[in-house]
Amino acid sequence: MSYRATLDFLLYDWLAADTLVARERFADHSRETFDSVLDTCERLARDKFAPFNRRADTEEPWFDGQKVHLPESSHAAAAAYAETGMLAAAQDYEVGGMQLPCVVQMAANSFFSKAGIGVGGAAMLTSGNANLLMVHGTRLQQEVFARNEFAGRFSGTMCLSEPQAGSSLSDITTRATPDGTDFERDPLGPRYRLRGNKMWISNGEHELTENIVHLVLAKIPGPDGRLIPGTRGISLFIVPKWLVDTQGQLTGERNDVALAGLNHKLGYRGIPNTLLNFGEGRFPVRPESADGSTGAGAIGYLVGRPHEGLACMFHMMNEARIAVGLGATMLGYAGYEASLDYAKARPQGRPVGPGGKDPTAPQVPIIRHADVKRMLLAQKAYCEGALALELYCARLVDELRTGPAEGAADVALLLDVLTPVAKSWPSEWCLEANSLAIQVHGGYGYTRDFPVEQYWRDNRLNMIHEGTHGIQALDLLGRKVVMQGGRGLELVVARMRESADRARAVPALERHAAALDDAVRQLVAATRAAWATGVPDEALANATPYLQAFGHVAIAWMWLNVAIRSAALLDGATDADADARRGRLAACAYFFAYELPRIGAWLGVVASRDATCRTMQESWF
Incomplete structure:
Protein backbone atom coordinates (compact mmCIF):
# COMPACT_ATOMS: atom_id res chain seq x y z
CA MET A 1 0.00 0.00 0.00
CA SER A 2 1.62 3.27 -1.08
CA TYR A 3 1.79 6.32 1.13
CA ARG A 4 -0.13 8.29 -1.48
CA ALA A 5 -2.99 5.81 -1.34
CA THR A 6 -3.07 6.11 2.46
CA LEU A 7 -3.09 9.88 2.19
CA ASP A 8 -5.91 9.86 -0.36
CA PHE A 9 -7.98 7.62 1.89
CA LEU A 10 -7.57 9.90 4.90
CA LEU A 11 -8.12 13.09 2.92
CA TYR A 12 -11.08 12.10 0.81
CA ASP A 13 -12.70 8.92 2.11
CA TRP A 14 -12.46 9.86 5.78
CA LEU A 15 -12.15 13.67 6.10
CA ALA A 16 -14.07 14.48 2.90
CA ALA A 17 -11.65 17.30 2.03
CA ASP A 18 -13.07 17.48 -1.48
CA THR A 19 -16.43 18.69 -0.08
CA LEU A 20 -14.71 21.88 1.08
CA VAL A 21 -14.96 23.18 -2.50
CA ALA A 22 -18.61 23.98 -1.74
CA ARG A 23 -17.40 26.82 0.49
CA GLU A 24 -16.84 30.23 -1.05
CA ARG A 25 -13.14 30.44 -0.20
CA PHE A 26 -12.36 27.19 -2.02
CA ALA A 27 -14.91 27.50 -4.84
CA ASP A 28 -12.23 27.72 -7.55
CA HIS A 29 -10.89 24.32 -6.54
CA SER A 30 -11.92 20.74 -7.15
CA ARG A 31 -10.68 17.26 -6.31
CA GLU A 32 -8.60 17.55 -9.49
CA THR A 33 -6.82 20.75 -8.40
CA PHE A 34 -6.12 19.25 -4.97
CA ASP A 35 -4.68 16.15 -6.62
CA SER A 36 -2.57 18.31 -8.93
CA VAL A 37 -0.98 20.02 -5.91
CA LEU A 38 -0.33 16.65 -4.28
CA ASP A 39 1.15 15.28 -7.52
CA THR A 40 3.48 18.28 -7.87
CA CYS A 41 4.72 18.07 -4.29
CA GLU A 42 5.13 14.30 -4.42
CA ARG A 43 7.21 14.59 -7.59
CA LEU A 44 9.34 17.48 -6.28
CA ALA A 45 9.98 15.69 -2.99
CA ARG A 46 11.04 12.57 -4.89
CA ASP A 47 13.33 14.43 -7.31
CA LYS A 48 14.80 17.33 -5.33
CA PHE A 49 14.68 16.22 -1.70
CA ALA A 50 14.91 12.44 -1.29
CA PRO A 51 18.14 11.96 -3.31
CA PHE A 52 19.96 14.49 -1.12
CA ASN A 53 18.69 13.55 2.33
CA ARG A 54 21.91 11.70 3.20
CA ARG A 55 24.06 14.53 1.83
CA ALA A 56 22.29 17.06 4.04
CA ASP A 57 23.12 14.81 6.99
CA THR A 58 26.78 14.21 6.20
CA GLU A 59 27.71 17.64 4.78
CA GLU A 60 26.84 19.72 7.82
CA PRO A 61 26.50 23.51 7.59
CA TRP A 62 29.77 25.28 8.30
CA PHE A 63 30.81 28.87 8.87
CA ASP A 64 33.85 30.39 7.18
CA GLY A 65 33.78 33.57 9.26
CA GLN A 66 31.67 35.39 6.70
CA LYS A 67 28.81 33.10 5.72
CA VAL A 68 27.25 29.72 6.44
CA HIS A 69 27.74 27.12 3.71
CA LEU A 70 25.15 24.52 2.73
CA PRO A 71 25.27 21.94 -0.09
CA GLU A 72 24.18 23.20 -3.49
CA SER A 73 21.39 20.62 -3.42
CA SER A 74 19.85 22.46 -0.45
CA HIS A 75 19.87 25.72 -2.42
CA ALA A 76 18.23 23.99 -5.39
CA ALA A 77 15.59 22.33 -3.21
CA ALA A 78 14.73 25.60 -1.44
CA ALA A 79 14.34 27.41 -4.76
CA ALA A 80 12.24 24.62 -6.25
CA TYR A 81 9.94 24.58 -3.23
CA ALA A 82 9.47 28.35 -3.37
CA GLU A 83 8.56 28.10 -7.06
CA THR A 84 5.65 25.79 -6.25
CA GLY A 85 3.97 28.57 -4.28
CA MET A 86 3.54 26.27 -1.28
CA LEU A 87 4.92 28.90 1.12
CA ALA A 88 1.65 30.80 0.62
CA ALA A 89 -0.56 27.81 -0.19
CA ALA A 90 -3.38 28.67 2.22
CA GLN A 91 -3.15 32.45 1.79
CA ASP A 92 -5.42 34.74 -0.26
CA TYR A 93 -4.90 35.07 -4.00
CA GLU A 94 -4.15 38.79 -3.43
CA VAL A 95 -0.91 37.96 -1.61
CA GLY A 96 0.18 35.28 -4.04
CA GLY A 97 -1.58 32.42 -2.29
CA MET A 98 -3.59 29.50 -3.66
CA GLN A 99 -6.44 29.61 -1.11
CA LEU A 100 -5.95 25.91 -0.45
CA PRO A 101 -7.56 24.29 2.57
CA CYS A 102 -5.14 23.84 5.44
CA VAL A 103 -5.70 20.08 5.36
CA VAL A 104 -4.60 19.89 1.71
CA GLN A 105 -1.60 22.12 2.38
CA MET A 106 -0.52 19.89 5.26
CA ALA A 107 -1.00 16.75 3.19
CA ALA A 108 1.12 18.22 0.39
CA ASN A 109 3.89 19.26 2.77
CA SER A 110 4.04 15.77 4.25
CA PHE A 111 5.89 14.56 1.14
CA PHE A 112 8.82 16.86 1.89
CA SER A 113 9.08 15.84 5.53
CA LYS A 114 9.19 12.19 4.50
CA ALA A 115 11.66 12.70 1.66
CA GLY A 116 14.21 14.93 3.36
CA ILE A 117 13.27 16.92 6.44
CA GLY A 118 16.68 18.60 6.61
CA VAL A 119 16.92 19.46 2.91
CA GLY A 120 16.12 22.86 1.46
CA GLY A 121 15.65 24.99 4.56
CA ALA A 122 12.89 25.19 7.13
CA ALA A 123 9.92 26.26 5.01
CA MET A 124 7.68 25.65 8.01
CA LEU A 125 9.30 28.55 9.85
CA THR A 126 9.14 30.93 6.91
CA SER A 127 5.49 30.18 6.29
CA GLY A 128 4.64 30.44 9.99
CA ASN A 129 6.55 33.71 10.34
CA ALA A 130 4.69 35.25 7.41
CA ASN A 131 1.33 33.89 8.58
CA LEU A 132 1.85 35.57 11.96
CA LEU A 133 2.53 38.91 10.28
CA MET A 134 -0.61 38.54 8.16
CA VAL A 135 -2.59 38.45 11.41
CA HIS A 136 -0.67 40.77 13.73
CA GLY A 137 1.49 42.95 11.46
CA THR A 138 0.65 46.31 9.92
CA ARG A 139 -0.33 46.50 6.27
CA LEU A 140 3.17 47.69 5.32
CA GLN A 141 4.85 44.98 7.43
CA GLN A 142 2.76 42.46 5.54
CA GLU A 143 3.69 43.96 2.17
CA VAL A 144 7.40 44.33 2.89
CA PHE A 145 8.15 41.23 4.94
CA ALA A 146 5.35 38.64 4.73
CA ARG A 147 4.77 38.86 0.98
CA ASN A 148 8.48 38.51 0.26
CA GLU A 149 8.59 35.47 2.53
CA PHE A 150 5.66 33.93 0.67
CA ALA A 151 7.49 34.60 -2.60
CA GLY A 152 10.67 32.91 -1.35
CA ARG A 153 12.83 36.06 -1.52
CA PHE A 154 13.09 36.22 2.27
CA HIS A 307 3.95 43.91 26.06
CA GLU A 308 1.67 41.63 23.99
CA GLY A 309 4.42 39.85 22.10
CA LEU A 310 3.92 36.41 23.56
CA ALA A 311 0.26 36.34 22.53
CA CYS A 312 1.32 37.24 18.97
CA MET A 313 4.09 34.66 18.94
CA PHE A 314 1.74 31.89 20.02
CA HIS A 315 0.09 32.23 16.59
CA MET A 316 3.32 30.99 15.05
CA MET A 317 4.20 28.60 17.88
CA ASN A 318 0.90 26.72 17.69
CA GLU A 319 1.21 26.42 13.93
CA ALA A 320 4.77 25.21 14.35
CA ARG A 321 3.74 22.63 16.96
CA ILE A 322 1.30 20.93 14.60
CA ALA A 323 3.95 21.08 11.86
CA VAL A 324 6.48 19.46 14.23
CA GLY A 325 3.97 16.67 14.88
CA LEU A 326 3.59 16.15 11.14
CA GLY A 327 7.37 16.09 10.68
CA ALA A 328 7.73 13.48 13.43
CA THR A 329 4.96 11.44 11.84
CA MET A 330 6.60 11.46 8.42
CA LEU A 331 10.04 10.51 9.75
CA GLY A 332 8.36 7.58 11.46
CA TYR A 333 6.55 6.74 8.24
CA ALA A 334 9.77 6.85 6.22
CA GLY A 335 11.31 4.34 8.63
CA TYR A 336 8.21 2.17 8.44
CA GLU A 337 8.38 2.04 4.64
CA ALA A 338 12.11 1.22 4.72
CA SER A 339 11.70 -1.57 7.28
CA LEU A 340 8.67 -3.01 5.45
CA ASP A 341 10.66 -3.21 2.23
CA TYR A 342 13.59 -4.79 4.07
CA ALA A 343 11.37 -7.34 5.83
CA LYS A 344 9.87 -8.43 2.51
CA ALA A 345 13.29 -8.91 0.91
CA ARG A 346 15.46 -10.27 3.74
CA PRO A 347 15.44 -14.12 3.98
CA GLN A 348 16.24 -15.46 7.42
CA GLY A 349 15.02 -18.41 9.48
CA ARG A 350 12.26 -20.90 8.91
CA PRO A 351 8.67 -21.04 10.14
CA VAL A 352 7.77 -23.30 13.04
CA GLY A 353 5.51 -26.12 11.85
CA PRO A 354 3.66 -28.88 13.72
CA GLY A 355 6.91 -30.78 14.13
CA GLY A 356 9.15 -27.77 14.73
CA LYS A 357 11.52 -26.19 12.27
CA ASP A 358 12.71 -28.06 9.19
CA PRO A 359 16.41 -27.10 8.72
CA THR A 360 16.35 -28.34 5.13
CA ALA A 361 13.50 -26.03 4.11
CA PRO A 362 14.43 -22.78 2.34
CA GLN A 363 14.66 -19.64 4.46
CA VAL A 364 11.67 -17.32 4.39
CA PRO A 365 11.47 -13.51 4.32
CA ILE A 366 11.50 -12.21 7.87
CA ILE A 367 8.08 -10.58 7.38
CA ARG A 368 6.60 -14.06 7.86
CA HIS A 369 7.77 -14.18 11.49
CA ALA A 370 5.16 -13.09 14.02
CA ASP A 371 7.48 -10.84 15.98
CA VAL A 372 8.53 -8.95 12.86
CA LYS A 373 4.86 -8.54 11.99
CA ARG A 374 4.36 -7.16 15.52
CA MET A 375 7.04 -4.54 14.98
CA LEU A 376 5.67 -3.58 11.57
CA LEU A 377 2.11 -3.41 12.91
CA ALA A 378 3.25 -1.16 15.74
CA GLN A 379 4.92 1.19 13.28
CA LYS A 380 1.83 1.25 11.07
CA ALA A 381 -0.42 1.89 14.06
CA TYR A 382 1.76 4.70 15.37
CA CYS A 383 2.44 6.45 12.07
CA GLU A 384 -0.91 6.17 10.34
CA GLY A 385 -2.70 6.98 13.60
CA ALA A 386 -0.53 10.05 14.06
CA LEU A 387 -1.10 11.11 10.45
CA ALA A 388 -4.86 10.86 11.01
CA LEU A 389 -4.55 13.12 14.08
CA GLU A 390 -2.48 15.74 12.25
CA LEU A 391 -4.86 15.88 9.30
CA TYR A 392 -7.86 15.97 11.64
CA CYS A 393 -6.34 19.03 13.37
CA ALA A 394 -5.73 20.67 9.98
CA ARG A 395 -9.36 19.96 9.08
CA LEU A 396 -10.37 21.73 12.30
CA VAL A 397 -8.37 24.77 11.14
CA ASP A 398 -10.41 24.82 7.93
CA GLU A 399 -13.61 24.48 9.92
CA LEU A 400 -12.57 27.35 12.16
CA ARG A 401 -11.76 29.62 9.20
CA THR A 402 -14.60 28.77 6.83
CA GLY A 403 -17.23 26.82 8.76
CA PRO A 404 -20.43 28.11 10.38
CA ALA A 405 -19.82 31.06 12.71
CA GLU A 406 -22.00 29.63 15.46
CA GLY A 407 -19.70 26.66 15.97
CA ALA A 408 -16.39 28.48 15.66
CA ALA A 409 -15.78 28.92 19.40
CA ASP A 410 -16.14 25.19 20.04
CA VAL A 411 -13.88 24.30 17.10
CA ALA A 412 -11.22 26.72 18.36
CA LEU A 413 -11.37 25.21 21.84
CA LEU A 414 -11.19 21.67 20.49
CA LEU A 415 -8.12 22.59 18.45
CA ASP A 416 -6.55 24.25 21.51
CA VAL A 417 -6.90 21.05 23.54
CA LEU A 418 -5.56 18.79 20.78
CA THR A 419 -2.54 20.95 19.81
CA PRO A 420 -0.15 19.79 22.59
CA VAL A 421 -1.16 16.20 21.81
CA ALA A 422 -0.67 16.68 18.06
CA LYS A 423 2.83 17.98 18.75
CA SER A 424 3.94 15.53 21.41
CA TRP A 425 2.35 12.15 20.70
CA PRO A 426 3.96 11.69 17.26
CA SER A 427 7.24 13.04 18.63
CA GLU A 428 7.36 10.21 21.16
CA TRP A 429 5.69 7.29 19.41
CA CYS A 430 6.85 7.85 15.82
CA LEU A 431 10.34 8.01 17.32
CA GLU A 432 9.55 4.60 18.80
CA ALA A 433 8.50 3.55 15.30
CA ASN A 434 11.96 4.58 14.07
CA SER A 435 13.54 2.49 16.82
CA LEU A 436 11.46 -0.50 15.72
CA ALA A 437 12.52 0.11 12.11
CA ILE A 438 16.14 -0.22 13.22
CA GLN A 439 15.25 -3.42 15.08
CA VAL A 440 13.61 -4.93 11.99
CA HIS A 441 16.86 -4.32 10.11
CA GLY A 442 18.86 -5.96 12.89
CA GLY A 443 22.57 -5.12 12.86
CA TYR A 444 22.25 -3.43 9.48
CA GLY A 445 19.83 -0.93 10.99
CA TYR A 446 22.58 0.31 13.29
CA THR A 447 24.85 1.12 10.35
CA ARG A 448 24.79 3.89 7.80
CA ASP A 449 24.26 1.38 5.02
CA PHE A 450 20.51 1.90 5.55
CA PRO A 451 18.62 5.15 6.20
CA VAL A 452 16.74 4.10 9.34
CA GLU A 453 19.45 5.23 11.77
CA GLN A 454 19.28 8.75 10.30
CA TYR A 455 15.50 8.83 10.60
CA TRP A 456 15.82 8.05 14.32
CA ARG A 457 18.47 10.73 14.81
CA ASP A 458 16.44 13.32 12.91
CA ASN A 459 13.27 12.46 14.82
CA ARG A 460 14.84 12.69 18.26
CA LEU A 461 14.72 16.49 18.03
CA ASN A 462 10.95 16.60 17.88
CA MET A 463 10.42 15.84 21.58
CA ILE A 464 12.54 18.89 22.35
CA HIS A 465 11.92 21.80 20.00
CA GLU A 466 8.84 24.03 19.83
CA GLY A 467 8.11 23.25 23.47
CA THR A 468 9.54 20.16 25.14
CA HIS A 469 7.48 17.12 26.01
CA GLY A 470 7.20 18.23 29.63
CA ILE A 471 6.05 21.71 28.68
CA GLN A 472 3.33 20.30 26.42
CA ALA A 473 2.21 18.07 29.29
CA LEU A 474 1.95 21.02 31.68
CA ASP A 475 0.04 22.97 29.03
CA LEU A 476 -2.44 20.13 28.53
CA LEU A 477 -3.18 19.23 32.15
CA GLY A 478 -2.45 22.62 33.68
CA ARG A 479 -4.36 24.79 31.23
CA LYS A 480 -6.09 23.21 28.26
CA VAL A 481 -8.34 20.63 29.94
CA VAL A 482 -9.39 22.94 32.79
CA MET A 483 -9.92 26.24 30.98
CA GLN A 484 -13.48 27.49 30.62
CA GLY A 485 -14.50 25.12 33.38
CA GLY A 486 -13.30 22.07 31.46
CA ARG A 487 -15.32 22.90 28.36
CA GLY A 488 -12.51 21.84 26.00
CA LEU A 489 -12.23 18.41 27.57
CA GLU A 490 -16.01 18.03 27.37
CA LEU A 491 -15.91 18.72 23.64
CA VAL A 492 -13.18 16.11 23.01
CA VAL A 493 -14.96 13.55 25.16
CA ALA A 494 -18.29 14.17 23.39
CA ARG A 495 -16.70 13.55 19.99
CA MET A 496 -14.96 10.42 21.22
CA ARG A 497 -18.21 9.02 22.60
CA GLU A 498 -20.03 9.86 19.38
CA SER A 499 -17.44 7.81 17.47
CA ALA A 500 -17.87 4.92 19.91
CA ASP A 501 -21.65 5.06 19.39
CA ARG A 502 -21.20 4.83 15.60
CA ALA A 503 -18.73 1.94 15.96
CA ARG A 504 -21.25 -0.12 17.94
CA ALA A 505 -23.28 -0.46 14.75
CA VAL A 506 -20.34 -2.35 13.18
CA PRO A 507 -20.15 -5.86 14.68
CA ALA A 508 -16.40 -6.14 14.17
CA LEU A 509 -15.84 -2.90 16.08
CA GLU A 510 -18.19 -3.33 19.04
CA ARG A 511 -15.38 -4.42 21.35
CA HIS A 512 -13.23 -1.44 20.36
CA ALA A 513 -16.15 0.92 20.94
CA ALA A 514 -16.54 -0.40 24.48
CA ALA A 515 -12.79 -0.09 25.08
CA LEU A 516 -12.77 3.54 23.93
CA ASP A 517 -15.73 4.34 26.16
CA ASP A 518 -13.90 2.82 29.13
CA ALA A 519 -10.69 4.70 28.27
CA VAL A 520 -12.60 7.99 28.09
CA ARG A 521 -14.16 7.25 31.48
CA GLN A 522 -10.71 6.64 32.99
CA LEU A 523 -9.35 9.82 31.42
CA VAL A 524 -12.15 12.02 32.77
CA ALA A 525 -11.91 10.47 36.23
CA ALA A 526 -8.14 10.93 36.37
CA THR A 527 -8.45 14.56 35.27
CA ARG A 528 -10.88 15.27 38.09
CA ALA A 529 -8.83 13.37 40.63
CA ALA A 530 -5.63 15.17 39.67
CA TRP A 531 -7.28 18.51 40.48
CA ALA A 532 -9.35 17.27 43.43
CA THR A 533 -7.25 19.16 45.98
CA GLY A 534 -6.90 22.25 43.79
CA VAL A 535 -3.14 22.28 44.45
CA PRO A 536 -1.27 22.75 41.13
CA ASP A 537 1.94 21.23 42.47
CA GLU A 538 0.10 17.99 43.25
CA ALA A 539 -1.95 17.93 40.07
CA LEU A 540 0.91 18.62 37.68
CA ALA A 541 3.63 16.39 39.15
CA ASN A 542 2.49 13.59 36.83
CA ALA A 543 1.54 15.72 33.83
CA THR A 544 3.70 13.71 31.42
CA PRO A 545 1.99 10.37 32.11
CA TYR A 546 -1.29 12.25 31.65
CA LEU A 547 -0.13 13.51 28.25
CA GLN A 548 0.87 9.97 27.26
CA ALA A 549 -2.50 8.57 28.28
CA PHE A 550 -4.46 11.39 26.65
CA GLY A 551 -2.49 10.87 23.45
CA HIS A 552 -3.14 7.13 23.41
CA VAL A 553 -6.87 7.70 23.91
CA ALA A 554 -6.85 10.30 21.12
CA ILE A 555 -5.06 7.93 18.72
CA ALA A 556 -7.48 5.11 19.61
CA TRP A 557 -10.27 7.54 18.71
CA MET A 558 -8.60 8.30 15.38
CA TRP A 559 -8.17 4.60 14.62
CA LEU A 560 -11.78 3.85 15.48
CA ASN A 561 -12.95 6.57 13.07
CA VAL A 562 -10.65 5.21 10.36
CA ALA A 563 -11.86 1.66 11.03
CA ILE A 564 -15.51 2.68 10.77
CA ARG A 565 -14.88 4.15 7.34
CA SER A 566 -12.66 1.25 6.22
CA ALA A 567 -15.29 -1.29 7.23
CA ALA A 568 -17.99 0.64 5.36
CA LEU A 569 -15.91 0.63 2.17
CA LEU A 570 -14.79 -2.98 2.38
CA ASP A 571 -17.77 -4.48 0.55
CA GLY A 572 -17.22 -4.41 -3.19
CA ALA A 573 -13.62 -3.24 -2.94
CA THR A 574 -11.01 -4.42 -5.46
CA ASP A 575 -8.30 -6.73 -4.19
CA ALA A 576 -5.76 -3.97 -3.58
CA ASP A 577 -8.29 -1.70 -1.91
CA ALA A 578 -9.64 -4.56 0.16
CA ASP A 579 -6.14 -5.46 1.37
CA ALA A 580 -5.50 -1.84 2.34
CA ARG A 581 -8.76 -1.63 4.29
CA ARG A 582 -8.15 -4.93 6.05
CA GLY A 583 -4.69 -3.64 6.90
CA ARG A 584 -6.21 -0.58 8.57
CA LEU A 585 -8.65 -2.73 10.50
CA ALA A 586 -5.73 -4.89 11.66
CA ALA A 587 -3.72 -1.84 12.74
CA CYS A 588 -6.76 -0.59 14.65
CA ALA A 589 -7.09 -3.97 16.35
CA TYR A 590 -3.39 -3.91 17.21
CA PHE A 591 -3.66 -0.47 18.82
CA PHE A 592 -6.66 -1.47 20.93
CA ALA A 593 -5.08 -4.78 21.99
CA TYR A 594 -1.48 -3.74 22.56
CA GLU A 595 -1.44 0.01 23.16
CA LEU A 596 -4.66 1.33 24.70
CA PRO A 597 -4.32 -0.90 27.81
CA ARG A 598 -1.17 1.06 28.74
CA ILE A 599 -3.24 4.02 29.90
CA GLY A 600 -4.20 2.32 33.17
CA ALA A 601 -0.69 2.62 34.62
CA TRP A 602 -0.23 6.18 33.41
CA LEU A 603 -3.57 7.41 34.70
CA GLY A 604 -3.09 5.53 37.96
CA VAL A 605 -0.29 7.83 39.10
CA VAL A 606 -2.22 10.86 37.84
CA ALA A 607 -5.40 9.99 39.71
CA SER A 608 -3.59 9.17 42.95
CA ARG A 609 -1.47 12.31 42.66
CA ASP A 610 1.51 10.03 43.27
CA ALA A 611 4.18 12.03 45.08
CA THR A 612 7.24 9.94 44.20
CA CYS A 613 8.73 12.40 41.69
CA ARG A 614 7.48 15.52 43.46
CA THR A 615 8.97 14.62 46.85
CA MET A 616 12.26 13.17 45.61
CA GLN A 617 15.06 15.13 47.25
CA GLU A 618 18.03 16.42 45.32
CA SER A 619 20.51 14.86 47.73
CA TRP A 620 18.95 11.38 47.28
CA PHE A 621 20.17 11.18 43.69
Missing part, protein backbone atom coordinates in the same frame (compact mmCIF):
# COMPACT_ATOMS: atom_id res chain seq x y z
CA SER A 155 13.06 33.44 4.84
CA GLY A 156 11.88 33.62 8.43
CA THR A 157 12.84 32.50 11.92
CA MET A 158 11.48 32.65 15.44
CA CYS A 159 13.88 33.87 18.15
CA LEU A 160 12.58 32.96 21.60
CA SER A 161 15.06 31.08 23.79
CA GLU A 162 18.17 32.55 25.40
CA PRO A 163 21.23 30.70 26.74
CA GLN A 164 20.45 31.54 30.38
CA ALA A 165 16.67 31.04 30.12
CA GLY A 166 16.03 28.09 27.80
CA SER A 167 12.30 27.40 27.68
CA SER A 168 11.57 29.82 30.52
CA LEU A 169 10.53 32.80 28.41
CA SER A 170 9.64 34.84 31.48
CA ASP A 171 13.38 35.05 32.18
CA ILE A 172 14.53 36.44 28.84
CA THR A 173 16.72 39.54 29.08
CA THR A 174 16.94 40.73 25.46
CA ARG A 175 16.14 44.43 25.73
CA ALA A 176 14.39 46.72 23.23
CA THR A 177 14.66 50.49 23.67
CA PRO A 178 12.95 53.16 21.53
CA ASP A 179 15.21 54.44 18.77
CA GLY A 180 15.13 58.16 19.62
CA THR A 181 12.31 60.68 19.66
CA ASP A 182 11.05 59.87 16.14
CA PHE A 183 10.74 56.13 16.66
CA GLU A 184 6.94 56.11 16.33
CA ARG A 185 7.01 57.63 12.87
CA ASP A 186 8.93 54.94 10.96
CA PRO A 187 6.57 53.63 8.24
CA LEU A 188 7.61 50.05 8.99
CA GLY A 189 6.45 50.41 12.58
CA PRO A 190 7.71 51.82 15.88
CA ARG A 191 11.49 51.37 15.71
CA TYR A 192 13.50 49.97 18.58
CA ARG A 193 17.10 48.97 19.22
CA LEU A 194 17.55 45.40 20.43
CA ARG A 195 20.44 44.06 22.47
CA GLY A 196 20.70 40.47 23.67
CA ASN A 197 21.47 36.88 22.74
CA LYS A 198 19.23 34.21 21.27
CA MET A 199 19.83 30.45 21.16
CA TRP A 200 18.56 27.46 19.14
CA ILE A 201 17.56 29.55 16.10
CA SER A 202 16.91 27.24 13.16
CA ASN A 203 18.05 28.79 9.86
CA GLY A 204 19.30 31.84 11.74
CA GLU A 205 22.11 32.39 9.23
CA HIS A 206 22.44 31.11 5.65
CA GLU A 207 22.56 32.23 2.02
CA LEU A 208 19.45 30.43 0.77
CA THR A 209 17.46 33.68 0.40
CA GLU A 210 18.17 37.39 -0.06
CA ASN A 211 17.19 38.23 3.49
CA ILE A 212 16.24 36.62 6.81
CA VAL A 213 13.34 38.02 8.81
CA HIS A 214 13.84 37.31 12.50
CA LEU A 215 10.82 37.53 14.79
CA VAL A 216 12.36 38.31 18.16
CA LEU A 217 10.88 38.33 21.66
CA ALA A 218 12.35 41.09 23.81
CA LYS A 219 11.39 43.25 26.78
CA ILE A 220 10.85 47.00 26.70
CA PRO A 221 12.26 48.59 29.87
CA GLY A 222 9.91 50.49 32.15
CA PRO A 223 10.33 54.20 33.05
CA ASP A 224 12.91 53.23 35.69
CA GLY A 225 14.98 51.37 33.09
CA ARG A 226 14.19 47.96 34.59
CA LEU A 227 12.69 45.03 32.72
CA ILE A 228 9.22 43.94 33.77
CA PRO A 229 9.48 40.51 35.41
CA GLY A 230 7.62 37.53 33.97
CA THR A 231 5.95 37.27 30.59
CA ARG A 232 3.93 40.47 30.95
CA GLY A 233 6.74 42.63 29.64
CA ILE A 234 7.47 40.63 26.48
CA SER A 235 7.03 42.34 23.10
CA LEU A 236 7.58 41.08 19.55
CA PHE A 237 9.83 42.66 16.91
CA ILE A 238 10.74 42.19 13.26
CA VAL A 239 14.54 42.26 13.02
CA PRO A 240 15.72 41.73 9.42
CA LYS A 241 19.26 40.57 8.67
CA TRP A 242 19.50 43.25 5.95
CA LEU A 243 17.69 46.55 6.31
CA VAL A 244 15.01 47.20 3.69
CA ASP A 245 13.07 50.16 2.34
CA THR A 246 9.31 50.48 2.20
CA GLN A 247 9.28 48.65 -1.17
CA GLY A 248 10.98 45.60 0.33
CA GLN A 249 14.26 46.30 -1.44
CA LEU A 250 17.52 45.75 0.41
CA THR A 251 19.27 49.02 1.28
CA GLY A 252 22.68 47.35 1.32
CA GLU A 253 23.09 48.02 5.03
CA ARG A 254 23.52 45.04 7.36
CA ASN A 255 21.54 45.05 10.58
CA ASP A 256 23.43 44.36 13.80
CA VAL A 257 22.59 40.65 13.96
CA ALA A 258 25.70 38.49 14.20
CA LEU A 259 26.22 34.74 14.19
CA ALA A 260 27.84 33.67 17.45
CA GLY A 261 28.12 30.00 16.55
CA LEU A 262 26.53 26.90 15.07
CA ASN A 263 25.16 24.05 17.15
CA HIS A 264 26.36 20.63 16.02
CA LYS A 265 23.39 18.31 16.31
CA LEU A 266 22.65 14.62 16.65
CA GLY A 267 20.32 14.79 13.65
CA TYR A 268 18.32 17.28 11.58
CA ARG A 269 21.77 18.41 10.43
CA GLY A 270 20.79 19.93 7.10
CA ILE A 271 19.22 22.96 8.80
CA PRO A 272 21.78 25.25 10.48
CA ASN A 273 20.97 25.86 14.13
CA THR A 274 22.47 29.05 15.45
CA LEU A 275 23.32 31.31 18.35
CA LEU A 276 22.65 34.94 17.40
CA ASN A 277 23.87 38.13 19.03
CA PHE A 278 21.67 41.19 18.60
CA GLY A 279 23.30 44.59 18.98
CA GLU A 280 26.79 43.48 19.93
CA GLY A 281 28.29 46.09 17.59
CA ARG A 282 29.74 43.79 14.95
CA PHE A 283 27.53 45.43 12.31
CA PRO A 284 26.81 48.85 13.84
CA VAL A 285 23.82 50.60 12.28
CA ARG A 286 24.01 54.35 11.83
CA PRO A 287 21.91 56.49 14.20
CA GLU A 288 18.49 57.26 12.80
CA SER A 289 17.11 59.64 15.44
CA ALA A 290 17.08 63.39 14.97
CA ASP A 291 19.62 64.06 17.73
CA GLY A 292 21.81 61.06 16.86
CA SER A 293 21.75 59.98 20.49
CA THR A 294 20.93 56.35 19.80
CA GLY A 295 22.50 53.92 17.40
CA ALA A 296 23.62 50.95 19.48
CA GLY A 297 21.67 47.81 18.84
CA ALA A 298 19.92 45.93 16.06
CA ILE A 299 16.98 47.76 14.50
CA GLY A 300 13.66 46.07 15.19
CA TYR A 301 10.08 47.05 14.31
CA LEU A 302 7.35 46.45 16.85
CA VAL A 303 4.68 43.91 15.88
CA GLY A 304 1.32 44.53 17.51
CA ARG A 305 1.13 46.35 20.83
CA PRO A 306 3.91 46.68 23.42
